[in-house]
Amino acid sequence: MEDIKCDLLVIGAGSGGLSVAAGASQMGASVVLLEGHEMGGDCLNFGCVPSKALIASAKAAHSQQTSGQYGVADQVPQVDYAAAKAHVKDVIAQIAPVDSQERFEGFGVRVIREYGVFVSPRVVEAGEHRITARRVIVATGSSPLVPPIPGLESVPFLTNETLFDLTETPEHLLIIGGGPIGMEMAQAHQRLGIRTTVVEGAKALGRDDPEMAAIVLENLRAEGVEIAEDAMAKSISGEAGQIAVETQDGRSFTGSHLLVAVGRKANVERLNLDAAGIETTKTGIKVDSTLKTTNRRVYAIGDVAGGAQFTHVAGYQAGVIIRSALFGLPAKARTDHIPYATYTDPELAQIGPTEAEARAIYGDKLTVARFEIDHNDRLIAERKAKGLIKAMVVKGRPVGVSIAGPQAGELINLWALVIANKLKMGAVAGMVSPYPTVGEINKRAAGAYFSPQLFDNPKVKRVVGFVQRWLP
Numbered sequence: 001m002e003d004i005k006c007d008l009l010v011i012g013a014g015s016g017g018l019s020v021a022a023g024a025s026q027m028g029a030s031v032v033l034l035e036g037h038e039m040g041g042d043c044l045n046f047g048c049v050p051s052k053a054l055i056a057s058a059k060a061a062h063s064q065q066t067s068g069q070y071g072v073a074d075q076v077p078q079v080d081y082a083a084a085k086a087h088v089k090d091v092i093a094q095i096a097p098v099d100s101q102e103r104f105e106g107f108g109v110r111v112i113r114e115y116g117v118f119v120s121p122r123v124v125e126a127g128e129h130r131i132t133a134r135r136v137i138v139a140t141g142s143s144p145l146v147p148p149i150p151g152l153e154s155v156p157f158l159t160n161e162t163l164f165d166l167t168e169t170p171e172h173l174l175i176i177g178g179g180p181i182g183m184e185m186a187q188a189h190q191r192l193g194i195r196t197t198v199v200e201g202a203k204a205l206g207r208d209d210p211e212m213a214a215i216v217l218e219n220l221r222a223e224g225v226e227i228a229e230d231a232m233a234k235s236i237s238g239e240a241g242q243i244a245v246e247t248q249d250g251r252s253f254t255g256s257h258l259l260v261a262v263g264r265k266a267n268v269e270r271l272n273l274d275a276a277g278i279e280t281t282k283t284g285i286k287v288d289s290t291l292k293t294t295n296r297r298v299y300a301i302g303d304v305a306g307g308a309q310f311t312h313v314a315g316y317q318a319g320v321i322i323r324s325a326l327f328g329l330p331a332k333a334r335t336d337h338i339p340y341a342t343y344t345d346p347e348l349a350q351i352g353p354t355e356a357e358a359r360a361i362y363g364d365k366l367t368v369a370r371f372e373i374d375h376n377d378r379l380i381a382e383r384k385a386k387g388l389i390k391a392m393v394v395k396g397r398p399v400g401v402s403i404a405g406p407q408a409g410e411l412i413n414l415w416a417l418v419i420a421n422k423l424k425m426g427a428v429a430g431m432v433s434p435y436p437t438v439g440e441i442n443k444r445a446a447g448a449y450f451s452p453q454l455f456d457n458p459k460v461k462r463v464v465g466f467v468q469r470w471l472p
């Protein structure tokens with residue numbers, strides 16, 4: 001057993017752990033990084049990157065099928081599913097060097113490719129190494145939740161960890177779960193020519209504003225994705241190539257392949273957290289607003305910390321704890337300025353509370369400004385003008401924004417800046433956007449906030465009338 005002492009021990013080389021290790025080592029801390037599986041974690045290997053690469057294949061196929069509207073004859077795309085998966089692997093390989101062991105060793109990080117296990121509040125063992133660190137950061141991520149649905153264990157099924165390795169073309173993909181994974185993968189497969197059915201126990205995209213989700217779901221259904229809602233999977237039967245999902249209300253759905261996408265579970269089992277006095281909750285490791293666990297020398301960040309499960313959240317939290325662990329400065333993690341997007345077509349993006357959530361919090365103080373994306377000239381030119389933006393505004397400041405439409409994930413960036421810096425709607429209204437851009441949507445939403453105050457205001461009309469009488 002080799003004994004190692006260091007300033008920071010980071011457990012998990014995914015989005016959160018790598019950000020801490022890169023930042024802390026380059027600022028002069030001695031850092032040990034443990035990774036039991038693939039460098040890069042879920043995002044690079046089984047999550048964001050492969051899913052967005054497959055969505056790109058699907059978009060290419062869809063463009064061929066829909067080019068007739070631009071005067072360029074439609075064609076039936078010749079999809080090679082295995083080649084699309086080869087493209088996915090190639091994209092992962094292009095990004096992998098950024099997350100590689102070699103790159104981190106170049107920063108001076110000691111990378112150990114083993115799973116870490118706490119043996120005491122300050123000591124972690126990993127293979128033949130015993131590490132004592134001033135501070136420990138648990139960034140072990142999450143894994144697909146496999147629900148205890150009777151029969152699931154007796155049929156072959158896919159999760160996000162195996163889907164991107166599948167090269168045989170499914171004839172009919174059944175997906176249990178209509179969250180972001182289910183809906184992104186449903187549309188991607190449908191566009192690649194694969195019949196797709198989503199079996200959702202409650203409402204598809206149910207975490208989003210229902211009015212915004214409906215815009216996305218309508219388009220997915222129009223493209224042929226079958227979406228069954230209020231369809232809680234109760235039992236599963238069949239065999240490879242012929243799998244049936246029965247729902248609680250007696251419906252039955254059959255497909256050739258099954259993808260299970262019903263949420264995540266935090267990766268805590270291997271850690272032996274009891275030995276370190278670290279408590280957990282139902283969703284992950286218990287942390288306070290500074291991301292400290294119940295062991296004050298140990299932080300938890302990213303998916304394992306049980307909050308919003310996104311790569312940019314893990315990255316943001318990494319910055320917060322570097323401030324506190326390296327410089328001893330107080331640093332609290334905010335959540336009000338965190339955006340997220342679902343990369344269906346159209347996309348769905350959110351920051352802060354939805355309209356219903358904002359009404360519950362702010363009551364009469366809330367104003368909701370809306371702009372129909374159908375009136376954006378650039379999107380009209382591209383025949384993609386469908387969608388909606390809503391800004392939830394309190395005392396002139398946006399607290400939340402919802403966007404359903406093309407490039408919603410890009411458009412929400414501006415609001416992330418505005419909300420992070422507590423800017424007012426006037427800052428967005430006063431900005432000049434180049435014409436014709438999709439980004440004008442944001443300015444139009446701000447305009448929609450001010451127009452009742454300017455155009456439906458008798459006082460303004462009286463003042464203008466008065467001034468006009470006296471102006472030379």
Ligand SMILES: Cc1cc2nc3c(=O)[nH]c(=O)nc-3n(C[C@H](O)[C@H](O)[C@H](O)COP(=O)(O)OP(=O)(O)OC[C@H]3O[C@@H](n4cnc5c(N)ncnc54)[C@H](O)[C@@H]3O)c2cc1C
Pocket residue numbers: 011012013014015016017034035036037038039040041042043044046047048049051114115116117139140141142160181267270271301302303304309310311312313314343
């Ligand atoms: C299909 C899919 C698509 C997604 N798309 C997006 C997206 O578009 N945008 C977005 O923001 N988010 C997306 N996410 C979520 C995103 O992938 C996660 O939020 C992010 O990866 C979390 O980072 P993390 O550092 O917490 O964990 P991870 O990236 O999962 O890294 C944790 C690492 O810890 C390792 N580990 C676990 N236990 C131990 C141990 N005991 N010792 C050592 N190592 C250990 C694991 O092997 C893993 O490599 C997606 C997720 C999925 C599944």
Ligand SMILES: NC(=O)c1ccc[n+]([C@@H]2O[C@H](COP(=O)([O-])OP(=O)(O)OC[C@H]3O[C@@H](n4cnc5c(N)ncnc54)[C@H](O)[C@@H]3O)[C@@H](O)[C@H]2O)c1
Pocket residue numbers: 147149176177178179180181182184199200201202203204205206231232233234261262263264308309310340341342343
């Ligand atoms: N674009 C992105 O940023 C992106 C993309 C994919 C995943 N993610 C992250 O990964 C997380 C996990 O995604 P997810 O889609 O697996 O989970 P999710 O929890 O968001 O959605 C799971 C869905 O499965 C349904 N469900 C649960 N049990 C069921 C059953 N027995 N039968 C039928 N339906 C059932 C739930 O009602 C829910 O709608 C997301 O919350 C997100 O944080 C992000």
